[in-house]
Amino acid sequence: MTALTAFRFDNSYARELDGFYVPWEGAAAPAPRIVRLNTGLAQELGLDPDALATEDGAAILAGAKAPDGATPLAQAYAGHQFGGFSPQLGDGRALLLGEVLDRNGQRRDIHLKGSGRTPFSRGGDGKAAVGPVLREYLVGEAMHALGVPSTRALGAVLTGEMVMRETMLPGAVLARVASSHLRVGTFEYFAARRETDKLAQLTGYALARHYPDLAHGDTPALSLFRAVRDRQARLIAQWMGLGFVHGVMNTDNMTISGETIDYGPCAFIDTYRAASVFSSIDRQGRYAYRNQPGIGQWNLARLAEALLPLLADDPDDAIALVTPELEAYGPAYEAAYSEVFTAKLGLQGASAQDAALVTDLLAAMEAGGADFTRTFRFLAADLRNGTDLTASLFSDRTALDAWRPRWMARLGDARATADAMDRVNPLYIPRNHLVEEALGAATNDADFAPFEDLLSIVTRPFEAQPGKDRFALPAPEDFGPYTTFCGT
Numbered sequence: 001m002t003a004l005t006a007f008r009f010d011n012s013y014a015r016e017l018d019g020f021y022v023p024w025e026g027a028a029a030p031a032p033r034i035v036r037l038n039t040g041l042a043q044e045l046g047l048d049p050d051a052l053a054t055e056d057g058a059a060i061l062a063g064a065k066a067p068d069g070a071t072p073l074a075q076a077y078a079g080h081q082f083g084g085f086s087p088q089l090g091d092g093r094a095l096l097l098g099e100v101l102d103r104n105g106q107r108r109d110i111h112l113k114g115s116g117r118t119p120f121s122r123g124g125d126g127k128a129a130v131g132p133v134l135r136e137y138l139v140g141e142a143m144h145a146l147g148v149p150s151t152r153a154l155g156a157v158l159t160g161e162m163v164m165r166e167t168m169l170p171g172a173v174l175a176r177v178a179s180s181h182l183r184v185g186t187f188e189y190f191a192a193r194r195e196t197d198k199l200a201q202l203t204g205y206a207l208a209r210h211y212p213d214l215a216h217g218d219t220p221a222l223s224l225f226r227a228v229r230d231r232q233a234r235l236i237a238q239w240m241g242l243g244f245v246h247g248v249m250n251t252d253n254m255t256i257s258g259e260t261i262d263y264g265p266c267a268f269i270d271t272y273r274a275a276s277v278f279s280s281i282d283r284q285g286r287y288a289y290r291n292q293p294g295i296g297q298w299n300l301a302r303l304a305e306a307l308l309p310l311l312a313d314d315p316d317d318a319i320a321l322v323t324p325e326l327e328a329y330g331p332a333y334e335a336a337y338s339e340v341f342t343a344k345l346g347l348q349g350a351s352a353q354d355a356a357l358v359t360d361l362l363a364a365m366e367a368g369g370a371d372f373t374r375t376f377r378f379l380a381a382d383l384r385n386g387t388d389l390t391a392s393l394f395s396d397r398t399a400l401d402a403w404r405p406r407w408m409a410r411l412g413d414a415r416a417t418a419d420a421m422d423r424v425n426p427l428y429i430p431r432n433h434l435v436e437e438a439l440g441a442a443t444n445d446a447d448f449a450p451f452e453d454l455l456s457i458v459t460r461p462f463e464a465q466p467g468k469d470r471f472a473l474p475a476p477e478d479f480g481p482y483t484t485f486c487g488t
Contacts, residue, residue, distance in 0.1 A: 008046050009069035009098045016205055021073040026063020026095055027116025031160025034058045035448055038154050045102045061175040062157045063095055063115030070098040074118035078192055079185035079252030080302055082286055087192045089252050090120030109181055114173040129169035131439040134451055136174055136263040142430050142458035143260055148238045150260040151178040178259055182206055184303045185252035191306035200310055206256050221310035229300055229329050231258025236296045237336035241344060243269035243372035247279040249287045249295045251302050265484035268429045270474040272365040272372040278484045297329045343424045344376050346417035347410055360403050368394030371474050376425035384418035426461035432482045433475035
């Protein structure tokens with residue numbers, strides 16, 4: 001295992017945050033086998049893909065064997081789940097293997113999901129099935145290719161055992177990479193226990209790791225809050241621009257780094273409906289597409305509450321200090337949203353009419369049952385070629401026809417505008433029916449070719465790929481309403 005000792009571990013979380021985790025080891029894996037290794041990411045992390053592809057490498061990525069220098073641990077955190085507070089959640093089926101310094105000197109977590117029970121498992125088996133593992137691999141890599149901050153997949157490993165869900169399914173582990181796994185829920189954990197010293201320690205650590213330029217301000221907790229607020233505003237605006245529905249925006253799934261995490265019941269919208277919900281457990285639509293910006297602010301309010309003891313001795317003074325910063329989320333989000341959608345429409349400069357252009361197009365898309373992703377690509381194609389493809393997406397083109405002259409009046413050179421639009425509007429997303437096709441083949445037939453095909457497409461989302469037209473099409477009519485599951 002000599003080549004695998006090349007992990008450049010520097011485990012600051014384990015070293016600096018004693019009491020924030022439980023040292024732990026992954027479960028045994030009877031016959032670990034890598035079914036997908038992200039060789040490009042491995043090289044970025046300074047790892048040897050050939051060494052990782054060995055039996056020892058598979059055992060490491062499954063959590064059954066720790067490489068030299070690793071300090072496997074289960075992180076502690078709390079969280080508001082669908083609005084209700086759980087004071088102790090933690091890594092119930094995951095391990096932080098360690099932190100590596102990548103080729104650029106950036107600190108990255110290597111985290112194993114599905115590696116077995118931990119003290120935080122709350123009765124679960126700590127395992128994962130191959131379908132949810134491949135979903136997270138696929139969607140996380142697609143989001144990265146789309147320019148959205150995201151956790152990434154280093155590898156997917158079959159463990160060689162079956163796990164029981166509704167039926168017996170092949171067990172698997174996802175090795176994922178993130179700037180860190182610090183969450184809003186990590187702060188809630190210590191705030192709920194009134195461990196102010198640990199809360200201050202965590203705040204200092206988060207600033208030093210993610211926002212070092214802000215680490216020495218007069219009020220570190222307020223500096224951290226502002227930084228997280230602005231990153232989350234930008235992140236959620238990017239989700240909205242792609243028609244992405246996270247599905248489970250609990251506070252334990254909101255990172256301090258501003259990366260998208262935990263692709264459980266997520267999905268992308270085909271036919272545009274602002275109220276789109278895909279998660280089987282979100283029966284009230286709390287995390288619907290249109291609600292995501294507001295939930296972002298709600299989650300940030302929970303972070304603000306957790307940080308109150310660090311802002312001022314008097315709670316009223318602390319609330320007065322942080323409330324304007326929380327309220328600033330609205331303008332920050334609106335600015336980010338405007339930037340995303342004006343780019344999608346090829347608008348240059350700023351105009352007072354742009355907000356209405358965006359709102360009215362989305363209303364026309366909803367009324368006409370238009371496909372979200374294809375609408376923006378077809379608008380660019382029509383602009384470039386003088387065609388009228390976009391109207392074919394609408395069951396009723398009346399609102400589109402009224403809107404289009406207003407949009408055209410705001411544009412510059414047609415070809416340059418169309419090219420700019422194609423650089424930000426994907427041709428390919430992880431279409432829900434194709435995701436299910438790929439996961440079904442892998443789960444039921446041990447056939448990973450559809451997964452590989454889809455992954456190769458969605459990691460090059462902006463460029464047309466000859467012979468791959470079906471990957472840009474919405475689901476067939478007989479696909480029916482789409483429902484996703486957390487995959488625990």
